[in-house]
Amino acid sequence: MSLQWKRSRSARLLAVGVAAVTAIGLAGCSSSDDSSSDTITLYSGQHEDFAKALAAGFEEETGIKVEVRAGKDAEMVGQIVEEGDRSKADVVLTEEPGPLGTLDSKGLLAPVDKGTLTVPDQRFVPSTGNWLPVAGRARVLFYNPTKIAEDKLPTSILDLTKPEWKGRFAYAPSGAFKSTTTYLINTIGEQRTLEWLKGIKANGVNEQKNGKVRDSVEAGQHEFGLSNHYYWYILAKEKGGADKLTSRVHYMRNDDAGSLVLASGAAVLKSSDKQKQGAEFLKWMASPEGGQNVVATDTPQFPMSAGVASAYGLPTLDSLNFPKFDQSSLQNVDQANDLLKQAGIV
Numbered sequence: 001m002s003l004q005w006k007r008s009r010s011a012r013l014l015a016v017g018v019a020a021v022t023a024i025g026l027a028g029c030s031s032s033d034d035s036s037s038d039t040i041t042l043y044s045g046q047h048e049d050f051a052k053a054l055a056a057g058f059e060e061e062t063g064i065k066v067e068v069r070a071g072k073d074a075e076m077v078g079q080i081v082e083e084g085d086r087s088k089a090d091v092v093l094t095e096e097p098g099p100l101g102t103l104d105s106k107g108l109l110a111p112v113d114k115g116t117l118t119v120p121d122q123r124f125v126p127s128t129g130n131w132l133p134v135a136g137r138a139r140v141l142f143y144n145p146t147k148i149a150e151d152k153l154p155t156s157i158l159d160l161t162k163p164e165w166k167g168r169f170a171y172a173p174s175g176a177f178k179s180t181t182t183y184l185i186n187t188i189g190e191q192r193t194l195e196w197l198k199g200i201k202a203n204g205v206n207e208q209k210n211g212k213v214r215d216s217v218e219a220g221q222h223e224f225g226l227s228n229h230y231y232w233y234i235l236a237k238e239k240g241g242a243d244k245l246t247s248r249v250h251y252m253r254n255d256d257a258g259s260l261v262l263a264s265g266a267a268v269l270k271s272s273d274k275q276k277q278g279a280e281f282l283k284w285m286a287s288p289e290g291g292q293n294v295v296a297t298d299t300p301q302f303p304m305s306a307g308v309a310s311a312y313g314l315p316t317l318d319s320l321n322f323p324k325f326d327q328s329s330l331q332n333v334d335q336a337n338d339l340l341k342q343a344g345i346v
C-alpha cells in the first residue's frame with residue numbers, strides 16, 4: 001500500500017519545516033539550487049479541469065507542484081517531439097492511447113516502475129510498459145428513445161455503412177474516433193477501413209465534436225450518435241440527474257469496434273531531469289487513494305484501479321464486454337488521419 005499518500009498534513013508540514021530549516025542552514029554553502037525539484041511540468045491533452053484536479057491532488061499529497069500546460073493531444077505530443085531532448089515536459093497525460101504510443105515508438109518515454117504498473121486493471125496496461133493507463137473511456141452510442149428503441153440499435157458500427165442507416169446517426173472525428181480508425185486498420189486492414197470511413201461519411205452526419213453529437217441526439221435531431229460515454233454523464237450531472245435527459249447511453253457490450261474502451265494514459269519523458277518526481281506522480285496516479293480517487297470523483301471516466309467506484313453511476317468495467325487489444329497498438333495516428341482525409345471526413 002502506498003503509505004506515503006496517507007501521511008498526515010501535519011507530518012508534511014513538519015517535513016517542509018525541517019527542509020526549510022536545513023535550507024537556511026545550508027544557505028551560502030551549497031552550489032546546487034534544488035528548489036525547482038519541487039515542481040514538475042505536465043503537458044496534458046486531457047480535459048483541463050481534470051488535469052488541474054490531478055495536479056492539485058498530487059501537490060496536496062506530496063508537496064510537489066505540478067505546472068499544467070493544457071491543450072489537445074496532438075498539440076502536446078507534437079510539441080514534445082519538436083522540443084526533443086530540451087522539452088520542458090517532465091510528464092505527459094493524453095486523452096487517447098495513440099498519441100502516447102507515438103511518443104513511445106519514438107523512444108521518448110521512460111519505462112514505468114514495475115510496481116506502479118501492477119496497480120491498474122491489467123487489460124489496459126500497454127505491452128511496452130512505458131506508460132500508465134489512468135482512466136478508461138468507452139465508445140458508446142447515445143440514442144434518443146423517442147426516435148429509436150434500444151433493441152433496434154445496430155450491433156456493429158461496421159453495419160452503419162449499409163443503406164438502412166443512411167441519415168439516421170451522428171458522429172464526430174474526435175481523438176477517440178481516430179483511435180477507432182487505428183484499431184480498425186489493425187484488425188480489418190487499411191482498405192476496408194477506408195471503405196468504412198467513406199460509408200460513414202455518406203450515411204452519417206458529422207457533428208464535429210462529441211459534445212455536439214450528444215446535444216443533437218438529446219434534441220432529437222438524430223436517432224443515435226457515436227461518442228464517448230462520459231459526455232452524457234457530464235450533461236446528466238449538469239441537468240440534475242439522468243432522469244432529466246431524454247437521451248440514453250447504449251453500451252454495445254460485445255467484441256465490436258463500437259465497444260472499445262480506450263485508455264487515457266500518463267508517462268514520464270526520458271528527457272526529463274525529474275525522473276524521481278515523475279515516477280512519484282505516476283505512482284500517485286495509479287493509487288486508489290490518490291489519482292484514481294480524483295478520476296472517480298472529478299470525471300465520469302472509468303477509474304483504472306480495481307475496487308475504485310465512480311461517483312457518476314457508471315457501470316463497472318467488469319460488467320461491460322469490450323474487445324481485448326494492446327493499448328500500445330494504436331500509435332499510428334498519422335495513418336488514421338490520412339484515411340480520414342481520404343474519406344473526406346476531415
Ligand SMILES: [Fe+2]
Pocket residue numbers: 047095210228
Ligand atoms: Fe473528450
